[in-house]
Amino acid sequence: MTESFDVIVVGAGPGGYVAAIRCAQLGLNTVCIDGQANADGQASLGGTCLNVGCIPSKALLDSSEQFHKVNHQFAAHGIQAENVRMDVAKMQSRKEKIVKGLTGGIAQLFKANRITSIQGHARVMSGNTVQVLNDEGQLVQAFAARDIILAPGSVPIELSSIPYDYEHIVDSTGALEFDHVPGRLGIIGAGVIGLELGSVWNRLGSEVVILEALDEFLAVADHQVAREAKRQFVKQGLDIRLGAMVNQVDSTATGLKMTYTRKDQPQSLEVDKIIVAVGRKPATEGLLSADSGVSTDAMGFIEVDDQCRTSVPHIWAVGDAVRGPMLAHKSSEEGVAVAERIAGGVGHIDFNCVPWVIYTSPEIAWVGQTEKELKARGVAVKTGQFPFAATGRAKAMEEPHGFVKMVADRQTDQLLGVHMVGPHVSELMGECVLAMEYQASSEDLARTIHAHPTLSEAVHEAALSVDKRAVHKVN
Ligand code: FAD
Ligand code: NAD
Numbered sequence: 001m002t003e004s005f006d007v008i009v010v011g012a013g014p015g016g017y018v019a020a021i022r023c024a025q026l027g028l029n030t031v032c033i034d035g036q037a038n039a040d041g042q043a044s045l046g047g048t049c050l051n052v053g054c055i056p057s058k059a060l061l062d063s064s065e066q067f068h069k070v071n072h073q074f075a076a077h078g079i080q081a082e083n084v085r086m087d088v089a090k091m092q093s094r095k096e097k098i099v100k101g102l103t104g105g106i107a108q109l110f111k112a113n114r115i116t117s118i119q120g121h122a123r124v125m126s127g128n129t130v131q132v133l134n135d136e137g138q139l140v141q142a143f144a145a146r147d148i149i150l151a152p153g154s155v156p157i158e159l160s161s162i163p164y165d166y167e168h169i170v171d172s173t174g175a176l177e178f179d180h181v182p183g184r185l186g187i188i189g190a191g192v193i194g195l196e197l198g199s200v201w202n203r204l205g206s207e208v209v210i211l212e213a214l215d216e217f218l219a220v221a222d223h224q225v226a227r228e229a230k231r232q233f234v235k236q237g238l239d240i241r242l243g244a245m246v247n248q249v250d251s252t253a254t255g256l257k258m259t260y261t262r263k264d265q266p267q268s269l270e271v272d273k274i275i276v277a278v279g280r281k282p283a284t285e286g287l288l289s290a291d292s293g294v295s296t297d298a299m300g301f302i303e304v305d306d307q308c309r310t311s312v313p314h315i316w317a318v319g320d321a322v323r324g325p326m327l328a329h330k331s332s333e334e335g336v337a338v339a340e341r342i343a344g345g346v347g348h349i350d351f352n353c354v355p356w357v358i359y360t361s362p363e364i365a366w367v368g369q370t371e372k373e374l375k376a377r378g379v380a381v382k383t384g385q386f387p388f389a390a391t392g393r394a395k396a397m398e399e400p401h402g403f404v405k406m407v408a409d410r411q412t413d414q415l416l417g418v419h420m421v422g423p424h425v426s427e428l429m430g431e432c433v434l435a436m437e438y439q440a441s442s443e444d445l446a447r448t449i450h451a452h453p454t455l456s457e458a459v460h461e462a463a464l465s466v467d468k469r470a471v472h473k474v475n
Contacts, residue, residue, distance in 0.1 A: 001142075005031045007342060008130050008145040010122040010287070012036070013047020014328040015319030016151030017106050019335030023149075024113035026343035031116040031143055033132055038103075043119040045106035046099075048153050048320070049328040052173040055102055057196055059095035060176060061359050064203040068236075068361075076398050086204055088180055095176070124148065126291040128314060147314045147342045150294070150302060151335060152287050154280040154320035159188070162249050168256055168273055169249065172197060175275040181205045186258050186271035188246050190217060192358050193277035195233070199360045202238050209269055211244040211260055213278075220356075222370045222405060222419035224385075229364050229421050232401055236361075249274060282321040307347070308338050316342070330354050353436045357426040362402045365429040368417030368436055371407050380410035384442065384465030388422040390472045391461075392453040399423040404462040406442055413441035413466075418459075428459055442466040 009020040012034035020032040036051055038044040044051050063086075070081045110117045120132035120140060128148060132141040156171035158164055166174055175197045181204045187194045190212035202208040217240065218226040233240060244267075246260040258269045282300045295303045295311040302317040304310055310317050316338045319331030333354075337347030358364040374381050387403045388394035394401075402422025408415050418432035435445055445463035450456045461470045468475040 002129060002144050003031075003141070005029050005116070005143060005145045007031075007147045007149060007339075008033065008122075008143050009149045009151060010034075010124070010130065011047060011151035011153055011319070012045040012106065012117070013151060013153045013319060013331060014049045015153070015331030015335045016047065016149065017045055017110070017335075018332040019149045019151060019318060019339050020115050021109060021113050022336045022339035023342065024115050026339060026345075028147075028339075028343060031118060031145075032110065033118045033120060033122040033130065033143075035119070035121045037119070038100075043107070043117065044099075044103045045110065045117070046103045047151075049331075050102050050106070051099060052176060054328050056095050056099055056176045057172075057193075057200075058359055059098050060091065060200045061196060063091045063094065064200045065361055068203040073398055086181070088178070088204075092177070092179065122287065123289055124150070124287060124292040124294060124315070125289050126293065128312075147316065149335070149338055149342075150287070150310070150315065150317040150321065151319045151331065152283045152321050153331075154326055155283045156276070157279045157281050159246075159276055159278060162188070162246065162274070162276060164276065168251075170273065170275055172275070172277060175201075175277075178273070182271075182273040183207065184255065184271040184273075185209070186211065186256070186269060186274045187277060188274065189213075189277040189279070190240055190242070191277060191279065194275070195238075195358060195360050197275060197277065198238055199233075199236070202236060207239075208237070209239040209241065209271065211246055211258070211269075212240065212242050213245050215243040217242055218364075221364060221366060222417075223372060224403075224405060225364060225366070225419045225421045228402055229358075229360070229362065232362055232421075233360065280320065280326055284321055306351075307341060308334050324351060325354060325356065327354065327356070350437060353433055355429045355433050357429060359426065362399070362422045363425045364421050365425040366417065366419040367429060367433050368415070369407070370417055370419065371405075374407060374416055379416070381407050381416065382410045382413075382466055383407050384462045384467070384470070386458045386461035386465050386470055386473060388455065388458050391455060391457050393455050393457070394423055396453065397423060404428070404458045406445075406462045406466050408442040408466050413443055415440050415442055415445070418462075420458075422455070422458070424455055428456055431456065431459060 006028040007023045007030045009016045009032040023030040123131045129144045185206040187210040190210045217230045244262045250257045255270045284300045293312040304322045318334035320326040340347035355367045384406045389400040405419045407417040442463045450460040464470045
């Protein structure tokens with residue numbers, strides 16, 4: 001028998017669970033189907049982000065950063081620490097506890113909002129119906145609804161020449177679960193995951209080599225930010241080799257031999273473990289029946305318009321499985337906007353105001369466009385920059401690295417992008433995203449009072465610097 005709801009949500013990641021909660025808040029009778037299970041086979045809501053993404057990675061980044069600080073920064077404060085050891089099992093159980101708490105929290109929110117939560121694999125059929133299949137592929141339930149929101153998320157890309165064995169060659173999920181610190185760690189891809197997880201294991205003592213196919217480091221970021229970040233990472237011991245194409249991996253008596261080509265020269269490297277972090281792909285395999293009518297592109301992304309409508313009326317798609325950056329907050333905002341559209345509201349997202357944060361140390365964050373992108377589009381810009389080394393707070397924290405860079409329209413002074421590398425810039429970003437949402441000028445930020453002594457003074461001074469009137473540096 002097919003049960004009817006107002007809305008069926010497929011996927012309980014940040015796109016799906018947030019959409020389901022917003023639908024329920026708007027009075028829509030909602031069912032959410034999700035296939036993610038924990039080690040005990042029980043439903044674990046929250047998708048990639050809570051189970052194997054944002055949250056566990058940040059837990060390990062924080063533990064490893066504390067360890068690194070004890071070993072490398074405490075001495076400057078006069079604190080002596082000897083024989084400091086990392087208990088990896090304890091670090092991992094702390095991470096698991098955080099994940100369990102947060103995924104359990106979503107289950108409680110579903111209950112409180114009267115959302116029907118179903119564990120299983122959803123398959124979209126014709127006529128706005130969705131079947132739920134068990135692990136054996138057998139049909140267990142079917143639902144129908146006027147509106148369907150697809151939020152199946154993404155999975156790691158596997159290199160055909162270097163398949164995962166899930167023990168020595170792992171994806172990001174495996175890299176979050178090491179039960180000891182690998183001696184020699186090879187990472188393929190110097191993107192967000194390669195840098196974050198490379199930082200975790202490097203801080204804990206692994207010798208980390210990151211092999212990146214592109215010649216440019218962190219090409220998506222502002223080039224000055226990328227240059228400063230790379231300088232700091234190299235100082236921390238990350239060995240980042242650009243223009244390196246990995247061809248194959250072979251087992252040896254002592255480890256894994258990675259063979260790669262760099263500047264047309266064959267090279268090799270021996271490691272104990274390899275993390276493959278070369279991007280993610282939409283998790284749409286098996287989601288859509290042949291007659292569902294929902295179109296996907298050649299890569300498997302669900303095709304949507306700027307309102308997240310698919311090729312089928314009343315079927316919507318959000319998050320990692322559609323165009324745009326693969327970020328949790330982008331998925332959630334799309335989920336909210338779609339829920340509001342379904343309920344007859346407007347639903348709005350400014351895709352130019354989606355912040356990016358890389359949680360390395362120093363952190364990297366940006367919103368809007370880079371100077372290079374704007375110049376390529378023929379936009380006349382002016383920029384302002386301010387180093388954290390010139391702020392009292394960063395010095396007091398013993399973290400005087402990096403800077404804030406602001407890019408504004410040369411004629412109107414409207415803020416077009418803010419790019420940062422430095423301490424806690426993930427938190428400083430909020431003010432800049434708000435400024436961009438409000439279409440503020442750099443002058444608006446320059447005239448805003450920032451508390452002293454805070455890191456946010458670097459944002460203030462960068463804004464002043466756009467007009468060449470920063471106070472604590474020579475303009
Ligand atoms: P997902 O979170 O992937 O959720 C999709 C859910 O749908 C999953 O539970 C999946 O099992 C389920 N599903 C898929 N197909 C079906 C089906 N047919 N039937 C039933 N259920 C199905 N982003 C950030 O913004 N900040 C970060 O710090 C950050 N860190 C990350 C760290 C790592 C290691 C990784 C891997 C990712 C990180 N991300 C981060 C990216 C972030 O996790 C994703 O952008 C986000 O989870 C996408 O949300 P989503 O709802 O679109 O999909
Ligand atoms: P990515 O796209 O960020 O980086 C992949 C890197 O691998 C690129 O630099 C690419 O040039 C390189 N590459 C691709 N093929 C290669 C090859 N054969 N050999 C060597 N290098 C190769 O992808 P990712 O790091 O896997 O992360 C996936 C996505 O997850 C990110 O794009 C991001 O959206 C999301 N994520 C976000 C955060 C965050 O917001 N802090 C953290 C982790 C993941």
